[in-house]
Amino acid sequence: MNHPHAPSWYAETADKALAFAPLDGDTRADVAIIGGGYTGLSAALHLAEAGIDVVLIEAEKVGWGASGRNGGQLHSGQRRDQDWLERRLGKPAAHDLWQLAEEAKTLVHQLTEKHGIDAEWRPGLIEAVHKARLVDEERHYVDKLNRDYGYAPAEWIDRRRLAPMIGSDAYFGGRLDRTAGHLHPLKFAQGLAKAAAKAGARIHEQTAAKKLVDGESPVIETLRGRIKAEIVILAGNGLLDGIDQETETRAMPIKNFILTTEPIGAGGPGGLIPGGEAVSDSRFVVYYWRPTPDGRILFGGGETYTRSDPADVAAFVRRHLVKIYPALDKARIDHAWGGTLAVTVNRLPFLRKVRSGVYAASGYSGQGVALAPFGGKIIADAILGDPAKLDAFAALPCPRFPGGKLLRWPALVAGMSWYALRDRL
């Protein structure tokens, strides 16, 4: 249970029998997709529904990456708030990005409804403020969303009201977002995979791309066959390694860790978080948690920027959990696991056509439950002749990490560790 690839609570509660045969022999396709997370699966689904011949390869299993391991929190907006976006990109672009993020959130519900995916959706997400000096800023932000963005579901909750809502007095208030919320991420990914396969997409698990050879028709090499395609979509996110320099220098893998407690009646009357909302906080290395349908607390906190993993993931995350819930010090930890996400320099996703015949999506920076299925869809739309939404993301600045892929680790570790230290101080 204490290593990053130990079975997660998600793996234990999702469809254990779902499997797709590995690729065996050479094949051709209109579109080939590398990566079976939300981005790749959504692109495959939307393309197959439009009658495109699509093949998707996944090195492990569908949802094995971040899409099947994450906090399950469906946020509003982009990873950067509207103030930041307005300052850096101007008001019109900031409004467009808010609208695109709203569409992304809606798409999740459209997909689950249309394809009958029971992803255990529960509405409500609280962005909790961990420093008194941040309260004014957050209150202003709620007003701004209400006033400038016409977004009524955001409400400021003061400290006195918040404490019983989350079962902790560690926070100074928070923003309740009623159309954000949480879901079972692996059930969602598996549902997308089943829908894509039903629509005609060919999915192959246990099939890693070893090399991408550019050309008029790009070729993907795997150990057991080559795929020749008109178009390739790189949807490997933080796990794409050694396939495409252009993409990999823009997005940096980071490991983040989660645990679940034993069932403690959370999310229901008399338990912690009786309203069932998800919570995430204002730390740079965010704490995020939520009750599960079987009454556990699923808590994410702590990340690493080096290639080595914590020796004991449960102990690593528990240190953070007890800062918010000291009484859970003695609670049994039933699952603990890790996953790899990808961040960009400015936390806006890298979503674009990188060159003729090759599209890439990466670096949703912790906001991919909403944005990655949307990223897959808008790449599919672009391939089908409607590039407007992809163009909006492609126009966003997305600098390379200083020093490129080889040197990005030391630079990032120095930068991130400083901010993580600031959280602790």
Ligand SMILES: Cc1cc2nc3c(=O)[nH]c(=O)nc-3n(C[C@H](O)[C@H](O)[C@H](O)COP(=O)(O)OP(=O)(O)OC[C@H]3O[C@@H](n4cnc5c(N)ncnc54)[C@H](O)[C@@H]3O)c2cc1C
């Ligand atoms: C611990 C954790 C918590 C998170 N919490 C949240 C949250 O609460 N809310 C939120 O919005 N976001 C969260 N995120 C981020 C979110 O999960 C991601 O942004 C999103 O899942 C990205 O989807 P994706 O399809 O782009 O990538 P992934 O889901 O990572 O999928 C990429 C897939 O590509 C495959 N692959 C890579 N290289 C190859 C290759 N060469 N050949 C074949 N296959 C390959 C991998 O095996 C993997 O399955 C979290 C991430 C982590 C790790």
